[in-house]
Amino acid sequence: MYTLGEFVIENSSHSTEALLRLFSSIKLASKAIHKEVNKAGLTEKIIGNSGITNVQGENQKKLDDFAHRAFIESFKSRNVVCGIASEESENFIVIQKKQENDFKNQYIVLIDPLDGSSNIDVNVSIGTIFSVYIRKSPIQMNLTIEDFLQKGNQQILAGYIIYGSSTILVYSTGNGVHGFTLDPSVGTFYLSHYNLHFPKKEKIYSINEGNYAKFSDGIRKFIRYCQEKKENRPYTARYIGSLVGDFHRNMIQGGIYIYPKTASYPEGKLRLLYECNPMSFLAEQAGGKASDGKKRILDIEPTRLHQRTPFICGPTGLVSKLEEFMIYCE
Ligand code: AHG
Numbered sequence: 227m228y229t230l231g232e233f234v235i236e237n238s239s240h241s242t243e244a245l246l247r248l249f250s251s252i253k254l255a256s257k258a259i260h261k262e263v264n265k266a267g268l269t270e271k272i273i274g275n276s277g278i279t280n281v282q283g284e285n286q287k288k289l290d291d292f293a294h295r296a297f298i299e300s301f302k303s304r305n306v307v308c309g310i311a312s313e314e315s316e317n318f319i320v321i322q323k324k325q326e327n328d329f330k331n332q333y334i335v336l337i338d339p340l341d342g343s344s345n346i347d348v349n350v351s352i353g354t355i356f357s358v359y360i361r362k363s364p365i366q367m368n369l370t371i372e373d374f375l376q377k378g379n380q381q382i383l384a385g386y387i388i389y390g391s392s393t394i395l396v397y398s399t400g401n402g403v404h405g406f407t408l409d410p411s412v413g414t415f416y417l418s419h420y421n422l423h424f425p426k427k428e429k430i431y432s433i434n435e436g437n438y439a440k441f442s443d444g445i446r447k448f449i450r451y452c453q454e455k456k457e458n459r460p461y462t463a464r465y466i467g468s469l470v471g472d473f474h475r476n477m478i479q480g481g482i483y484i485y486p487k488t489a490s491y492p493e494g495k496l497r498l499l500y501e502c503n504p505m506s507f508l509a510e511q512a513g514g515k516a517s518d519g520k521k522r523i524l525d526i527e528p529t530r531l532h533q534r535t536p537f538i539c540g541p542t543g544l545v546s547k548l549e550e551f552m553i554y555c556e
Pocket residue numbers: 284313338340341342343344434467468469470495
């Protein structure tokens with residue numbers, strides 16, 4: 227059985243040593259989070275709010291803060307990342323090289339350390355989402371915001387960790403999507419999902435239908451299309467409220483995820499750089515499609531670190547179908 231490390235060595239097209247260092251940081255932080263999540267019911271340290279309102283204006287949970295700090299510390303210690311942008315930090319964070327002759331720190335990481343925060347306290351799947359680029363500015367210069375505001379199509383690595391009934395790390399470097407399940411007794415991620423693809427037959431739609439009254443006509447008509455008794459429909463509705471969990475299930479079972487703009491979130495709710503771009507990269511690698519309703523997510527030119535976008539992601543035919551509804555009805 228392949229471990230994640232062995233698989234990276236045999237399958238990476240980028241610098242293997244750098245990728246191994248990167249994954250080493252990601253694995254370390256995710257194992258620390260896995261451990262905390264698994265004892266969440268037993269300790270006040272993890273359940274509840276931290277008392278801080280984050281840059282999104284949302285209540286930060288204790289685990290949001292724990293996960294953010296776990297990833298920053300882990301990236302700092304591995305000497306391969308030069309800058310991090312996190313949902314939990316208003317500005318980007320610069321990581322100084324420890325010594326001048328150290329390994330070239332050229333990677334930029336954008337991260338949602340804890341996705342699905344509202345599910346932490348109720349024992350439902352949560353996740354981490356990460357996206358990696360190569361810095362644009364010369365290595366001897368200071369980082370600039372442009373190093374972080376790169377289009378999604380420039381990603382060299384994207385992935386997520388789902389802390390569910392088991393903890394699974396899923397990633398792509400542009401060579402398929404592969405999943406590795408943590409064996410907690412050994413502390414090792416083993417290859418469990420090789421070359422994931424959306425199945426041919428779709429059966430699920432995932433959208434927060436509680437917002438129905440706030441949706442546009444195109445979205446409402448698409449929901450009715452999913453519910454019609456025709457061809458292989460109706461589809462079943464599944465919505466966890468953790469993007470990672472909803473995406474993971476949809477990629478394995480065949481489903482579309484939709485977070486459109488609403489009256490409350492006129493630009494959409496999900497964040498382009500550390501939620502939608504990495505998930506779109508994975509969706510395309512899994513034979514699917516990701517769109518804001520009109521254009522490809524990965525071609526959007528970012529202008530702000532915490533920018534939001536409407537997000538539609540899933541099997542190609544179904545995403546295109548929704549785009550048609552949006553063009554004709556809006
Ligand atoms: P986060 O916990 O990182 O802020 O992300 C929450 C996101 C996403 O995971 C999920 O799909 C969506 O918010 C759910 O939003 P609603 O509760 O509005 O449906």
